[in-house]
Amino acid sequence: MAGKRSTRRGTVLVVGGGIAGATAAGCLGRAGIEVHLVEKEEDIGGHAAAMGCKAADTCLRCNVCVAGETFRGVRGTPNVRLHTSTRLTALQRNGGPARFKATLTPGGRPRRKPFTIRADAVVLAAGYAPYNPVENSAFGYGSIANVVTGVEAERRLAEQNRITRPSDGRVPERVAFIQCVGSRTEERYRRAEDTDYCSAVCCSYALRIGRRIVQQAAESKITFFYMDIQNFGKGFNAFYARCKDTMRFVRSRPCELRAGRDGAVRVKYAPGAGEGDEGRSVREEEFDLVILAVGMRPPADAAALSAMLDVPLDEHGFVGRQGADAFPALHGEGIYVAGACEGPKDIAGSIAQAEAVSAVILGSLDGGGRAPGDILMNRPLDRRRPGKAGFMRRAVRGDVVVAGGGVAGMQAALGVARLGHPVTLVHAGGDLGGAAAAAPGMLAYLGGDRKAAADDVRRVLAGLCDELKGDRRVRIRRRTRVTAVEGELGDFTVTVSANGRSANLRAGAVVLATGAGLEPTAARLGAGARNIVDMTGLSARMAAGDIPERVALATDLACEQGRAVTAQVLSAAEALREQFKAEVRVYCSSVRVAASGLESLYRRARDAGAVITKTDARPKIGRRDGAVAITAEDAVTGAAVTEEFDLVVAADLAPPAAGTAGGLARGLKAGPEGALQYDDVWMLPALTSRPGVFAAGAARGNSEYRDALTDGLAVAQRIHRLLGAKRIEARDDAAGVDADKCVLCLTCVRICPHGAIGIDREARAASVSAVACQRCGLCAAECPAGAIALPGFTDAQMAARASGRRRLTVFACENSALPAAEAAGLGAKADLIRVPCAGKVDPRTVLQALESGARKVLIVGCHPGSCRYLQGAGRACRRAARLGAMLAKAGVDGSRVEFAGIAAVEPQRMKELVST
Amino acid sequence: MIVAEQKPIAEIAGYLDGHKRVLVLGCGTCVTVCLAGGERETAQIASVLRLSGNGREILENTIERQCDAEFFDAVADQAAGCDAILSLACGAGAQMVARVFPEKPVYPALNTKFMGTNDGAGEWSENCLACGDCKLGVFGGICPVTRCSKSLANGPCGGSADGRCEVDPQNIECGWQLIHDRLKALGKLDALSEIAAPRDWSKTHSGGPRRLSREDVAGL
Secondary structure, three states: OOOOOOOOOOEEEEEOOOHHHHHHHHHHHHOOOEEEEEOOOOOOOOOHHHOOOOOOOOOOOOOHHHHHHHHHHHHOOOOEEEEOOEEEEEEEEOOOOOOEEEEEEEOOOOOOOOEEEEEOEEEEOOOOEEOOHHHOHHHOEOOEOOEEEHHHHHHHHHHHOOOOOOOOOOOOOEEEEEEEEOOOOOHHHOOOOOOOOOOOOHHHHHHHHHHHHHHHOOOOEEEEEOOOOOOOOOOHHHHHHHHHHHOEEEOOOOOEEEEOHHHOEEEEEOOOOOOOOOOOOOEEEEEOEEEEEEOEEOOOOHHHHHHHHOOOEOOOOOEOOOOOOOOOOEOOOOEEEOOHHHOOOOHHHHHHHHHHHHHHHHHHHOOOOOOOEEOOOOOOOOOOOOOOOOEEEEEOOOOEEEEOOOHHHHHHHHHHHHOOOOEEEEOOOOOOOHHHHHOHHHOHHHOOOHHHHHHHHHHHHHHHHHHHHHOOOEEEEOOOEEEEEEEEOOEEEEEEEEOOEEEEEEEOEEEEOOOOOOEEOHHHHOEOEOOEEOHHHHHHHHHOOOOOOEEEEEOOOOOOOOHHHHHHHHHHHHHHHHHHOOEEEEEEOOOOOOOOOHHHHHHHHHHOOOEEEEEOOOOEEEEEOOEEEEEEEEOOOOOEEEEEEOEEEEOOEEOOOOOOHHHHEOOOOOOHHHOOOOOOHHHOOOEOOOOOEEEOHHHOOOOOHHHHHHHHHHHHHHHHHHHOOOEEEEEOOOOEEOOOOOOOOOHHHHHOOOOOEEEEOOOOEEEEOOOOOOOOOHHHHHOOOOOEEOOOOOHHHHHHHHOOOOOEEEEEEOOOHHHHHHHOOOHHHHOEEEEOOHHHOOHHHHHHHHHOOOOEEEEEEOOOOOOOOOOHHHHHHHHHHHHHHHHHHOOOOHHHEEEEEOOOOOHHHHHHHHHO | OEEEEEOOHHHHHHHOOOOOEEEEEEEOOHHHHOOOOOHHHHHHHHHHHHHOOOOOEEEEEEEOOOOOHHHHHHHHHHHHOOOEEEEEOOHHHHHHHHHHOOOOOEEEOEEEEEEEEEOOOOOEEEEEOOOOOOOOOOOOOOOHHHHOOOOOOOOOOOOEEOOEEOOOOOOOEOHHHHHHHHHHHHOOHHHHHOOOOOOOHHHOHHHOOOOOOOOOOOOO
């Protein structure tokens, strides 16, 4: 809904029109803040706009489509002024409101004069520079035709809908990825621009491109040359397992690339264990294409901007500091940093941080959130003016319940309180602070040394605690659990239980920050005995000073672990060496260092004398004469070695065997590995499947300490967007149920992705909440009695639109296929039938189209996994398969009905689909 | 509720061979709820049959319940003009079609599977065999006749392992394990020390097709 054009509510200058800058501008503009978005290039979009959708048979969560939507959305957001081809050339600070005077200098032609604007705050979102491997002659980049960077591979994917070789445009069969190019390089091996940190994004984009190549040509042979594979979130284990099934992984860093015959590239490397070739120390192998997974460097203008804005640079040249207390990226009064210019970050991380920064700015400007909330999650702003007819307006409660008193929950509670919302923080334990407070020493990567890091963490937690206790809008309920969440956005009833007594709290929104819901797997290895413990047991032993001589830290035992576990293990390894002089060996399959400071901690732990053994096969743990013996095959040398330890710490966490808290809120669809956030790109940054219920921190995924803080504020921003004006507005076009036809089969209640449908006992029929309903129409397409209709897309309307077409009839999802068709310039030629979601397409309508003469029906929706309505594309895909099979068995050509996935950022794919 | 699933379309099409005008008839009760034979499924099967051609005319309709004769009044005219009826009801409903329209060939479009529960969207399981002599009260609310693959009355057989049934360990839980666990949770395990007498199978279908008559309601 459009807010009223702002009167003087504050002005913010956003420097950089990439994903972080565009997200911040969108958030602030929606809230009524005047925004100047400055981008030095000709158009906004930054690097993300040049990336390609990497969906294979399903969405691989690269979030490029989300970025595309953000860029489309910000262009139409009220209060946002774009200044493209323009640079910030000077910034002066004065006292009082609108304290910044910024000089903006347009480039390009015709030449325009520099001008000044005043602003209350500045968001620096200057992005990053991809590492340029031309400096590093070993990779032959620039001289060998078929050696490309990941950035170039992305661009080919975006432009051509496939990865091809530069030399001849052919689809390559043998493809090698070389990981960590320019990243994670030890000082003595560094050349030119090489750096020692992990760029955090390369494993994820390279693996995704690899999967995409396999899908485009099943006979492709993909080889990954790598050191460690970073875990990029919940769902990683399943994804990585599929990767390992279809691609070859070689744990080695190639030393030289040479041009071969016919455009081939010869890669020289030291084969690791399991690669055969015993006795040969170096091998050379030929590939059709080599993709260098280049990482992120600070932006070229980081130093200039740092000087102009008086913001420090970190040791690597990124803007800002990286310690435990550096959040929320606030540097001096009124200057904020967001996105990859602050440190390597993917699209999801940049979005979360930009939303978090927006929350802080809105709090400081005391003006945001007056535009009425829009109940449609994650949709571009509806610019149609609310008229009297056909619009609904509802009052909503402004108060919030936050479940979980860890860092994410504390930050969320404070974030919403600062934005004026009364909040109840419900905490199961006694002391606030969660895992960070329980073991601040296990976050040693957050500082230059472990003592400083722990002190910083304690100080941040104490600061959060003090502010929470001092804020009269905050009520803290300790030793209390949330047991149920009923109701809908704007009017929830949260049941809490303490000492066996329960009470109901009312709230407009609910935040679930209840932790990862994972449990130590040590018990499965026979913990409980004195010499096998989990991380909590180790902390207790360290606190008691009860540490024996030989200690093993083992991880990746039950499944691949994430950064948070690696951080604990490396922190413990360093402390055990330095504090207790223990012999320390770490067993893991990969060292997960994809967060600022973690690579440094890894180096510190090794310098302190901890020995790291990487294994491909899980190590065997057994008892031997009072000690514990671990037998592990070293992944690099292939040698199996058995060693004895006095203490083994099994650091793994895994989902509990029994179900998780997913059932807490009715209709909340859980994600993989016990996450409360459904695994779909549109849930970014911290939404759940239910409107008004949010998940923050470890409860939603593989997060580390700073992600949890970011999440807390991002959630606050989203809640304020919904509840800030104390009312919500939307078109009154929710799905409707014909009570006479409803047979109470509960299908709609069960399949609604948003928990929006219940049973009206009086009417004895299903009933749709007009507030929670997202207007996707999945229920209408699935109702066996034809009792549900979505206004604008009723059965009769759809039948009329689908009838009388002769050739290819295309049902096009308005979130993906339609914008892709527009971008492809297909326009009227393609003659598409608009649907709110592919999941709205009723098989009956498809059959009617065929009966009325269509040669073929194509249902084009989002790639399953990137559906705006979570499950619509997946349902459409399965329905089409079922229908096709049925037709084939009835003697009709089954290929006359097909589903195809697409993202809005794939115009080329849309062209190809429609032309077939 | 009665749970059914659609027959393979090829089998359905086979029945209709040689018929020129067919009424596809859905049922609005159990088979609507179990997504096998309601208005939506009826429309789909009718469409697919029309698309498969053969110059056959296909009509469609869905009535409230095919196991009650009175509801067929609504389709009497349509039925009169057809030379066959395809019923998307359970076996009982399809037989009622045959009784109501004695001169019309009737074909089933569904396989009636069982009496069961709906365990989530698109999932059903069998829970009652209609044995006619319910002993759920003794067995903690879990039916040994249905949930035990062998309908044993006095504890599990040797094929129970890790709570699963040897008939199909992946998909079938051992009914007796469930009974034991549930009675234990209720503190009533001693109920199992009583030996259950052999079941009177004449009260089931073994005694022939059963009839039920309420004399206060019927026959006056």
